Amino acid sequence: EGYRQLLVASEQIFDVGFRRLADQPFDRLTNMLAQIPSLVRLKSHLTVSQLVNRYMKHDLIRQAFSIHPLLVGGNPFNTTSIYALIHFLEREWGVHFAMGGTGAVVNALRGLMERNGINIRLNTDIERINIDKRLAESVTTTEGEVIEADRVICNADPPTVYKQMIDKSAGTKGKIIPDAMTRYSMGLFVLYFGTTCTYPNVAHHTIWMGERYQALLHDIFNKKILAEDFSLYLHRPTATDASFAPAGMDSFYVLCPVPNTMGGQDWNEEGQALRDRIVAALDRTIMPGLKDTITSDFWMTPDDFKTDYRSMHGAGFSIAPVFTQSAWFRYHNRDRRVGNLYFSAAGAHPGAGMPGVLCSAKVVENLVIRDESTL
Incomplete structure (x- = not known):
């Protein structure tokens, strides 16, 4: 009976946190404020462990049903219960494996990109994103080549980008919470x-x-x-x-x-x-x-x-998925000051893991389409 109740709770969180919000941008505070009633109703102030413990009594069963935040770099004892949606997500759609492994997925994506005329540059690292008058005008490679761009869509680790690849004179920090208070995944x-x-x-x-x-x-x-x-x-x-x-x-x-x-x-x-x-x-x-x-x-x-991978502090999943680093509090999918700099990454909204980063890409796609339509 306890498991059935946990499953209902997980589905309710999934319906809001994933179906409705995972591919929506949280680039405005009003986006976050609009969700406060849902967050309160779903008890997002609880941690995943606290939520699971409401329904499960045996310590080992509690462990088994609270480990999911580790899949996205979070400690079950301080990760917001929003991430309890992972349990229902896996139950709803299953856990799949691509024959040939990750390499087969990468090769398939490469083929798709090439068929659509996308030029892929391998073994090319970016040293700096060049910003002028609140616009990202180009990127400079570690070999000194300057590549001009109308828009820069970045899937690197956001903390690394802001600390190592953007000059402080650009006046942008990426997220609201100060760096000194940032918590990183394991x-x-x-x-x-x-x-x-x-x-x-x-x-x-x-x-x-x-x-x-x-x-x-x-x-x-x-x-x-x-x-x-x-x-x-x-x-x-x-x-x-x-x-x-x-x-x-x-x-x-x-x-x-x-x-x-x-x-x-x-x-x-x-x-x-x-x-x-x-x-x-x-x-x-x-x-x-x-x-x-x-x-x-x-x-x-x-x-x-x-x-x-240029992951800040060698973190496996970028910044940790605690409440104060989720949704509007997380790195935004579009920089708050540099209007043509976008992030599709584990450290950006909605978070790490394959479903998370794919939803991050959907958010960026929608933002680019919206921005193009206003030109």
């Missing part, structure tokens, strides 16, 4: 590996929970320390798509939430040690013999997210 340690045998009893998706829950999340998000214990998400794509590994073998990755780089960990030392602890834990639980069968392993740390 970092990620991602371990990729193959095995020289198959593990048919391991599902495509597995959540491997450690003994600690709230205390572990407190270590990661608040104290920013790397504890000896952990919880894991284990992905086995070969459960669905055998092409991910040679015959008789398996392919995996493990996602382990860790502190972002604000914790000061030396990942040159910690990376190997954490890899070994994860392999040992899986070996003695759901993947016996892993120590002997693991092959071709490598990993990414928050340092890599900071360097390769």
